[in-house]
Amino acid sequence: MRRTPKESSDSWRRISRRALLLGGVQLGFAGMLGLRMHHMQVDQADEFRLLAEENRINMRLIPPSRGRIFDRKGKVIAENTPTYRITIVREDAGDVEDVIAKLSALVELDEDELNRALAEMRRSAPFLPITIADRVSWESISRVAVNAPALPGVTPEVGLSRFYPQHGNFAHVVGYVGPVSERDLARYEDPEPVLRIPRFQIGKVGVEAKYEEELRGKAGAKRVEVNAVGRVMRELDRREGDNGADIQVTIDSDLQDYVQARLGHESASCVIMDVEKGDLLAIASAPSFDPNKFVRGISVADYSILRDNDHRPLASKTVQDAYPPGSTFKMVTALAALEAGVLSPDDTVWCPGHLEVGSRRFHCWKRSGHGHVTLEQALQQSCDVFFYDVAMKVGIDRIADVGRRLGLGTAPDVPMSATTSGIMPNREWKQRERGKGWLIGDTVNASIGQGFVLTSPLQLAIMTARIATGREVHPRLVKTIDGVETELVGGQALDINPNHLRWVRKGMSSVMNTTRGTGYRSRVVAEGYELAGKSGTAQVRNRVVSNDEVPWVERDHALFVGFGPVNAPRIAVSVVVEHGGGGSSAAAPIVRDVALQALYGGTPPLDAYPSSDHDKIKELQERLDRERRERAEQARGRA
């Protein structure tokens, strides 16, 4: 192509002019980029560096180790045991299907859990560990660990979980822990962050719940460097938290175990209290359940079995259920009469077998009547008419007043769930609660522990302990927290004349230690270990037919309270056998057996029992031994 020189030089001038202009603009732009860089990296460097730190530094909580729970002799009731699980990291596994196939040859994998894990794996980041098998046995875990090289991405992991080695024995007392629920979180105004850790366990009921703060401890924290998707790259520093405080309860686990076994399959409850300090040595509700099942969430099937059982294993009957105390209430009526001065130990009442009050006739349990009875005889033979008579002279308000002094009508302060206050009625109470005036018949009913009066087994034990000592005994369930002994409350003398208490105690002693006493068949013959007590039979509904002819749920509750040894009381006991029939036949032997265990601190010699009972006791001992062996085997199988 040809061009004229003129054109060529002209073209060159224009190109070079514009090239220089454009070059200048380009340099200017580059200069501006440099200035921008300077502005960001020098002027604003500190600001951006701070932002960079915020990006990469993350606080992670270190969950504290939960405090353990021991019995009064140091035996473990609740501990933290390692639980094993198997996790898999998708990005490390490569071919997940292949790895899982290999794994299933070593460990039994649950189909449902596996499907859930695979679904979770698809949703979450590839580097996050997904649990594919939980609660794996130590044997399985070691098989996985040995074969680790062939299983890329698979990690056997160990965590801590609550374990109750005594299984059902303390379920109602100590309670159990479980995963934090939304309802738990709602209880706190500003929930601690540690509660939001997945699978974190907190106390749900009982001591575990009431002493949650102490047992939980304080979470530690570590500063970690994380990348953009939150994966931890390294740990920068760490502040250890405080582990939860260990708690020691006043319960003697051997005694508790005996009581639980002695109650057996009955729907029953038993409280054994040390009358000196108020320490609860055993507080058992039967039947029980295994709290370990609740720790990681109970299955619907297991739960419905517990819920639908008519013996109500989930109920904590010792503190949560209130029963008519029946004749065990007669000491209250007696004391009220003595205190009011309307009764003295030598006064007698004529019992023809019934008492007319207005147009109504109130029967004594003995239709033929007891004849002339004194206070001691009235307690000994549980004469109803005697108490009808004195109660009408005293009036309900003074009876209720004495009842309150003995601990009835108020909820005992024990760290257990749903503690009932029972009912210790008076005129004001009936007007407030029922909107009706008090009738004389109500007093007659109340005098023998029927009608409106309701007491929990724990209240009965407290009442008995107070009668036995004349002091204001309060129950204590927690002995030490973090090694520091808890304060004892009460202990001062009751506002009741000691002589009056002595007379009542004499009557209670007669119940067990004289041939006509209702508890005589369940007496103790070992010298120095004799008990005093009172039987009670609480009517479930009004009827005239005998217990054998009605269904179980309509039969009478059998009650018995006692203390011993009779001359220097150390313990008070209460037993309630739901729908058990008569207190002297169904409850009294239990009181005698558990009291002897407590007083001897172990199995008492056979000659502590009346010779007529020896065969029964031997048989019982064999049955308990067998049951203990069975439970021990079961426990080994589960662990």
Added chain:
Amino acid sequence: MSYLEYTVKTTPTGWRKVLYINWPLVILLTAVASVGFLMLYSVAGGRLDVWAEPQMKRFGLGLAAMFVTAMVPIWLWRNLSVLAYLGALALLIAVELFGTVGMGAQRWIDIGFMRLQPSELMKIALVMVLAAYYDWLPLRKTSRPLWVLMPILLILLPTGLTLIQPDLGTALLLMIGGGLIMFLAGVHWAYFAVVIAAGVGTVFTVFESRGTDWQLLKDYQFRRIDTFLDPSTDPLGAGYHITQAKIAMGSGGWTGRGFMQGTQSRLNFLPEKHTDFIFNTLAEEFGFVGGMSLLTLYVLILLFCIFAALRNRDRFSSLLTLGIGLTFFLYFAVNMSMVMGLAPVVGVPLPMVSYGGSAMLVLMIAFGLVQSAHIHRPR
């Protein structure tokens, strides 16, 4: 001009051409590429095999391609320009028909050993064909409407094809690059004035239309503009990346956090850390000093092109060298503006540094053309 004043100028031939290769340019390019190797090694967490090694191999291939290109006489390249353009255009159409879909766009053709991105080829082919066009066109016709329309068509054809891929960044670069070559070739000011006025008018109208019933952009498109103007309005979406990129750059300070110590990039806060946002890793680990050094290297390469063009009295060579310098400038200027939060994120790599095959190979061939123009200059 008299016969006596006429000096005979010759063009180097044969092996002597090697002597005329501009070695400083080769050294500059190698230096820039080495910065890339270093950063790719760093963002891979100290591993060569992930990105640095393949990149080195490509650079070797690129160097060879550059020397081969340089040896071919520049007039031959001029004559091949139309062919190159048509070839690149054909590939752009082919990518529409058989291309590989990746990252939400259809951009590559798999040619066995590498994935070719025809839009990269087009950047150089367009420069070539425009330079050849103005070399052929008599100067007095440069500003005549008919002869202005011709290059506009040459530009709009590939621009349209890249837009449907869709690759807004490359399309804009093609359009701006092509327009600037027309400007360099001497097209009358008035044309540019009209285009600029129209552009400003359009932008103004678009913004004015917001919220009215004749709204010109979709709501999400407006939101995207908002995000660019203020990243904090979308802190976890598109704004997240640009915020993280700025944090990486800003936290570098004067001298940076040290090689392989950049927390932003190492911990993956930085998006596309080995491609579009690699400059932020450099800025974080080597600070202002490091960033300015790379910028200086780029400016030196740019200045080399401008001065080489000024010394080339041949119109094709001049426009070609200027055009390639311009393309190179647009690459790094857009990328750096983008990663510093001065421009929207459009996906333009940092030339010779970002990990990627096509872009580097094409740039090396382009510098081969610059070398060819330099070598075959009559002296």
